[in-house]
Amino acid sequence: MPISPLASDTIAAIATPPGRGAVALLRVSGPGAFGVLRRIAPGLDGIPPRTQRLVALRHPETGEVLDRGLVTLFPAPGSYTGEDTAEISTHGGVLTPQLVLDALLAAGARAAEPGEFTRRAYLNGKLDLLQAEAVADLIDGRSRALHRAAVHQMERGLSRRIEELRGAVISAESLIAYSIDFPEEDEPPVPPERVRAAVADVLRRIEALLATAPEGELLREGALTVLAGRPNSGKSSLFNALLGTERAIVTEIPGTTRDALEASVTLDGYPFRLVDTAGLRDTADRVEGMGIEVARRYLAAADLVIFCIESGREPGDDDRAFLAGRDPARTVVVRTKSDLHPVEAADEAAIAIPSVSIAATEGTGLPALRDRLLQLAFGHILGDPGEAPLVTRERHARALRHARDEIASFIAALDEQVPMELAATHLRAAAGAMEDLIGAVTVDDVLDRVFGDFCVGK
Structure with missing residues (x-):
């Protein structure tokens, strides 16, 4: 179901796969996370942030002891989601983690949707959209090469490159706007050749990024x-x-x-x-x-x-x-x-x-x-140490192709003697495509597609 970016409820989920194992991890996030946790684990008052404490976990309605687990508190905004967040380590297996999750839900939390923790991290400014997708690649990736690319993307390698390209387009727009708004200033008008050269350089750099898309995908x-x-x-x-x-x-x-x-x-x-x-x-x-x-x-x-x-x-x-x-x-x-x-x-x-x-x-x-x-x-990315940005998703390639085509249309409009201030609408569209790519302005249906494939608990 679509999740409102203004969601103010508290969510909980098991963050580790089901099955026999030594330890399971549960997560709780939201404005009421610590209150929910205290209903199943009394005696948490005074626990320092990011410090584990061993406590008895009880059902809030029956008082039944479900397990003894390690609880860690991450107050907002210094958490993965940017909200008050708690992590609970219990014994592994199928039944015990589920019983603790049921207790959290009975205490006032609701079950998290797939990808909702990372989605909240994005909405609260902890990650951009490219970093959020890199999280999914780190989880799902089965090759060392994808792992390297995902780690670099998590470190904002691709995000920085897109921001640089977007900034260069906006700079070209500002040069055009200066010539329009201040035509009588002492400085001469900005030469069209300067704008063309700047935009042509952006076009070349976008093409270089797009060249990695086939191998990246x-x-x-x-x-x-x-x-x-x-x-x-x-x-x-x-x-x-x-x-x-x-x-x-x-x-x-x-x-x-x-x-x-x-x-x-x-x-x-x-x-x-x-x-x-x-x-x-x-x-x-x-x-x-x-x-x-x-x-x-x-x-x-x-x-x-x-x-x-x-x-x-x-x-x-x-x-x-x-x-x-x-x-x-x-x-x-x-x-x-x-x-x-x-x-x-x-x-x-x-x-x-x-x-x-x-x-x-x-x-x-x-x-x-x-x-x-x-x-x-x-061949294009073979031997790359993972430090160069790669386009690894069709969504990335589609947005970059849109930006490339708009910039090419701007240059073509200049060749046809279209007034620069009119041709600049193509630059605004190119900047908008890159804003959508990085998540600066993103509609809910795009977010639903990005986070819908995440596992619950992430």
């Missing part, structure tokens, strides 16, 4: 990498070798793989989603045919394709036809089973895309394949 989802080729071309063996485990059934019988098998893997800290698919061929087998149709759907959506051709076999017309329709910047040809058959130079000449020779059972050629995949999927 792949950091969150993983590069969808589909293994394709004829039946018995070594796809499943290669799939297992890249994973380092036996996930796919490998036999010498063509058509063994009847469905797509997907698994996640990180290569040098970068995420990939590997998909082993049915061999591509004409078949009268209905079940195998369904598997081939699934393979074609994955291929249509793939970020990368690994096309397998056995070493020692001349590429056929169907192989060449498949590769002719693929983007070389998104395709790797792998000559499999190189331990059994050499790769002939004539066979290589028949393929326009350079190949990598692999012996999956021995691991030969796997490092070269990993390097090729990393370069194709993450």
